[in-house]
Amino acid sequence: MHKGCVIRVGDLGEFGVIQRISGRLSQGAQVLLGPGDDAAVLAAPDGRVVVTTDLLIEGRHFRRDWSSGYDIGRKAAAQNLSDVVAMGADPTAIVVGLGLPADTAVAWLEALTDGFRDECALVGASVAGGDIARSDIVVLGVTALGDLGGRPPVTRAGARPGDVVAVAGRLGYAAAGLALLEGGRGTQTHHPVPGEAAAGRVALIDAHRRPQPAYAQGPEAARLGATAMLDVSDGLLQDLGHIAEAAGVGLVLDPAALPIPEIIAEAAAELGADPLDWVLTGGDDHALAATFPDGVRLPPYWTPIGRVVAGHDVQVEGHTRTKGGWDHFRG
Amino acid sequence: MHKGCVIRVGDLGEFGVIQRISGRLSQGAQVLLGPGDDAAVLAAPDGRVVVTTDLLIEGRHFRRDWSSGYDIGRKAAAQNLSDVVAMGADPTAIVVGLGLPADTAVAWLEALTDGFRDECALVGASVAGGDIARSDIVVLGVTALGDLGGRPPVTRAGARPGDVVAVAGRLGYAAAGLALLEGGRGTQTHHPVPGEAAAGRVALIDAHRRPQPAYAQGPEAARLGATAMLDVSDGLLQDLGHIAEAAGVGLVLDPAALPIPEIIAEAAAELGADPLDWVLTGGDDHALAATFPDGVRLPPYWTPIGRVVAGHDVQVEGHTRTKGGWDHFRG
Numbered sequence: 001m002h003k004g005c006v007i008r009v010g011d012l013g014e015f016g017v018i019q020r021i022s023g024r025l026s027q028g029a030q031v032l033l034g035p036g037d038d039a040a041v042l043a044a045p046d047g048r049v050v051v052t053t054d055l056l057i058e059g060r061h062f063r064r065d066w067s068s069g070y071d072i073g074r075k076a077a078a079q080n081l082s083d084v085v086a087m088g089a090d091p092t093a094i095v096v097g098l099g100l101p102a103d104t105a106v107a108w109l110e111a112l113t114d115g116f117r118d119e120c121a122l123v124g125a126s127v128a129g130g131d132i133a134r135s136d137i138v139v140l141g142v143t144a145l146g147d148l149g150g151r152p153p154v155t156r157a158g159a160r161p162g163d164v165v166a167v168a169g170r171l172g173y174a175a176a177g178l179a180l181l182e183g184g185r186g187t188q189t190h191h192p193v194p195g196e197a198a199a200g201r202v203a204l205i206d207a208h209r210r211p212q213p214a215y216a217q218g219p220e221a222a223r224l225g226a227t228a229m230l231d232v233s234d235g236l237l238q239d240l241g242h243i244a245e246a247a248g249v250g251l252v253l254d255p256a257a258l259p260i261p262e263i264i265a266e267a268a269a270e271l272g273a274d275p276l277d278w279v280l281t282g283g284d285d286h287a288l289a290a291t292f293p294d295g296v297r298l299p300p301y302w303t304p305i306g307r308v309v310a311g312h313d314v315q316v317e318g319h320t321r322t323k324g325g326w327d328h329f330r331g
Numbered sequence: 332m333h334k335g336c337v338i339r340v341g342d343l344g345e346f347g348v349i350q351r352i353s354g355r356l357s358q359g360a361q362v363l364l365g366p367g368d369d370a371a372v373l374a375a376p377d378g379r380v381v382v383t384t385d386l387l388i389e390g391r392h393f394r395r396d397w398s399s400g401y402d403i404g405r406k407a408a409a410q411n412l413s414d415v416v417a418m419g420a421d422p423t424a425i426v427v428g429l430g431l432p433a434d435t436a437v438a439w440l441e442a443l444t445d446g447f448r449d450e451c452a453l454v455g456a457s458v459a460g461g462d463i464a465r466s467d468i469v470v471l472g473v474t475a476l477g478d479l480g481g482r483p484p485v486t487r488a489g490a491r492p493g494d495v496v497a498v499a500g501r502l503g504y505a506a507a508g509l510a511l512l513e514g515g516r517g518t519q520t521h522h523p524v525p526g527e528a529a530a531g532r533v534a535l536i537d538a539h540r541r542p543q544p545a546y547a548q549g550p551e552a553a554r555l556g557a558t559a560m561l562d563v564s565d566g567l568l569q570d571l572g573h574i575a576e577a578a579g580v581g582l583v584l585d586p587a588a589l590p591i592p593e594i595i596a597e598a599a600a601e602l603g604a605d606p607l608d609w610v611l612t613g614g615d616d617h618a619l620a621a622t623f624p625d626g627v628r629l630p631p632y633w634t635p636i637g638r639v640v641a642g643h644d645v646q647v648e649g650h651t652r653t654k655g656g657w658d659h660f661r662g
Contacts, residue, residue: 032379033484036577038417038562039383039477041484044375048363051382052370055428055464055472083369097386097472133386141386141428141472146370153364153372231369246367 009109010102014132020106021113021130028126030092030147040129042093042145050146050153052083058138066181069108071209072140073115078211079233080144081123082286085218086231088154089146093128094120096142099135116142123215151222154290156246159228163291163308165251168221168301169214170207171236171258172275175282176267177208183271200263213286217301221290224298229290235281240289240314247291250311255319257305280316340440341433345463351437352461355444359457361423361478371460373424373476381477381484383414389469397512400439402540403471404446409542410564411475412454413617416549417562419485420477424459425451427473430466447473454546482553485621487577489558494622494639496582499552499632500545501538502567502589503606506613507598508539514602531594532601544617548632552621555629560621566612571620571645581642586650588636611647 009017018035027034033041042049054076056062062072077094084091096116100109116127125144133139180201213231221229228247232239240251260268260275268275291308292298306317340348349366358365364372373380385407387393393403408425415422427447431440447458456475511532544562552560559578563570571582591599591606599606622639623629637648 033486037484037486038414038560039381039420039475039484041418041479042380042382044378044380047375047378049373049375049380049476050370051373051424051426051474051476052460053426053428053472053474054462055430055466055470057430057464057466057470060465086369087372089370093382095382095384095474097384099386099388099470129383131385133388134391135386135388135470139386139388139430139466139470139472141384141470141474143382143384143426143472143474144370145380145382148372153368153370155364155368229369 007106008102009100009104009106012106017109017132020110024110024113025117025127027128028124031126031128035129040093040095042128044147046148046150048148050084050087050089050148051143052080053141053143054080056140056142064138067209069111070115073112074119074210076140076142077116077119078213079286080142081119081125081215082213082231084144084146085213085215086229086288087146088151088219088222088226088229089148090219091123091125091144091146093126094142094144095128096130096140097133098130099133099139101136101138102134104138149219154222154226154229156228156230156243159243159247159249159291159308161249161308161310162294163227164294164296164304165240165253165289165291165306165308166298166302166304167236167287167289168217169287170212170285171232171287172264172278172282172285173204173207174211174284175278176264177204177206178284179271179273179278180205180267181208198266200266203263204267208284211284211286214288214301217288220299221288224292224296226290226292229288232283232285232287232289234283236289237280237314243291244313248312250309251306251314252309253306253314253316255316257303338437339433340431340435340437343437348440348463351441352444355441356448356458358459359455362457362459365457366460371424371426373459375478377479377481379479381415381418381420381479382474383411384472384474385411387471387473395469398540400442401446404443405450405541407471407473408447408450409544410617411473412450412456412546413544413562415475415477416544416546417560417619418477419482419550419553419557419560420479421550422454422456422475422477424457425473425475426459427461427471428464429461430464430470432467432469433465435469480550485553485557485560487559487561487574490574490578490580490622490639491558492580492639492641493625494558495625495627495635496571496584496620496622496637496639497629497633497635498567498618498620499548500618501543501616502563502618503595503609503613503616504535504538505542505615506609507595508535508537509615510602510604510609511536511598512539529597531597534594535598539615542615542617545619545632548619551630552619555623555627557621557623560619563614563616563618563620565614567620568611568645574622575644579643581640582637582645583640584637584645584647586647588634
């Protein structure tokens with residue numbers, strides 16, 4: 001029987017699974033004690049440590065028929081590492097709680113592990129530990145840690161009237177890719193059938209599966225003196241709303257500064273959607289949005305998109321659009 | 332309609348829920364930036380940080396009809412804080428990923444939050460941040476951090492032949508309490524009906540609901556020069572097996588040094604169970620097991636129970652019992 005050829009996590013048991021995972025990882029210099037004990041020990045040379053956690057639940061945050069194990073690992077790591085750089089810190093490690101059905105293929109779990117490992121490697125971080133539990137669906141509890149390197153953390157509260165609002169990284173790509181998947185344009189795990197899919201469509205769906213956060217720009221923004229910063233995870237307008245609220249200011253965005261990439265315009269035309277909607281309210285690309293004192297010379301990766309003003313909330317010039325985005329209980 | 336009187340998390344939405352939770356928390360001095368930003372910032376005065384994570388899934392690790400929200404919060408925090416002290420570190424904070432059904436009563440969530448907060452307060456730690464996601468069942472991803480205060484971490488690998496094996500904290504209580512619940516002896520959320528339940532039975536069921544880890548004894552053991560230490564979460568024999576394996580030694584336990592508490596003996600008689608089984612293989616009490624150099628004067632809270640020898644595995648003198656415990660995929 002072919003079914004017997006697939007090794008399942010239930011065949012290996014908890015400790016066998018842990019051994020398989022640990023064997024695929026290597027530990028960076030900042031991991032003083034890695035997996036296998038009650039806890040990991042990480043270097044925290046700054047004397048402060050940045051920590052953030054996210055829970056990802058199958059069917060809510062990912063689908064195993066839309067994304068490979070590898071992609072899911074990459075994305076789950078990315079969204080946490082992005083929160084660390086959004087404080088202006090350098091990520092050092094993640095720890096991962098894995099809830100897995102007993103019939104999960106070990107090969108899928110290995111791909112997931114490789115995804116975590118490879119995404120961490122992009123920023124010099126390690127998978128330093130974790131926990132395994134049996135679950136009816138796949139659940140990922142990811143916690144990322146980082147070091148501030150002597151810099152003050154860049155919070156959401158420091159924006160001041162007169163500051164420039166700028167973004168680094170992609171906006172709208174992942175939302176367009178998700179809309180393509182939801183519209184039935186490519187349901188295969190890895191790629192849509194090439195013959196029927198434009199390259200742009202593949203790129204957008206890949207953007208949904210594996211975001212490309214603007215990792216280097218987080219610590220860079222801190223060094224440039226950013227007054228506020230956050231990771232865009234729920235949509236640009238909604239997330240900038242958090243800066244407006246925390247800092248007690250208003251933000252005015254210039255829509256002309258947010259050009260719609262050609263591949264997003266094409267996908268919107270195909271699906272009859274509004275491309276600006278994806279750019280302004282789509283999450284999951286993990287761009288960084290920050291405010292900088294007027295006059296700061298921004299490196300080319302940063303795009304100025306507006307201004308901080310006295311007032312409250314986020315306005316898009318010439319539009320009556322209100323902030324939208326994703327609320328996990330009402331969305 | 333009475334149903335309308337209960338506020339559900341779906342009524343408040345994600346940000347309303349976060350506001351409710353944050354309002355019940357206060358932050359210790361080691362929390363430099365608490366909930367509400369992309370990440371928290373904690374003091375790490377030692378220059379190293381201890382980190383551990385656990386995933387708790389409804390129906391596997393807890394039942395809402397057997398434990399209150401408050402008890403589940405206490406227990407979920409306890410099992411992670413216990414991992415931190417088992418390294419010899421002082422816990423500083425936890426962060427929590429919450430997966431919640433939309434119809435979860437806000438009062439239940441508030442009780443859960445209070446449980447996290449109050450358990451952390453026992454060790455001077457804070458709930459410094461978290462994440463909320465919608466889920467069909469309750470899922471808790473808990474990560475605890477700690478500071479080593481200049482001490483080396485106490486790993487599992489340092490035990491040497493001639494060392495004394497000792498335990499601090501309870502053994503067998505939680506397993507007996509769980510057996511009572513599974514045997515139908517007390518299914519109410521808070522307490523069995525007093526008239527029909529002996530005080531001992533209540534105490535055991537409470538021990539299952541809210542473990543009492545030997546928090547102070549972790550850093551104490553490190554200061555006393557413990558050569559190895561761990562948190563007993565899967566059963567004494569199985570967990571000591573991890574020390575045997577990591578250190579390449581054998582452990583010989585004296586069963587006479589492990590007296591069976593009267594209330595455990597009574598519960599075993601009632602259920603026709605072997606009380607030594609609960610003591611040797613029951614998890615969830617989060618006792619600490621450690622090895623100390625021969626001649627170290629152990630404070631009274633530590634009970635010597637055996638010796639480290641050349642060899643491998645864990646033996647109980649006069650018994651052929653092999654190590655048992657809980658394997659999350661085969662158990």
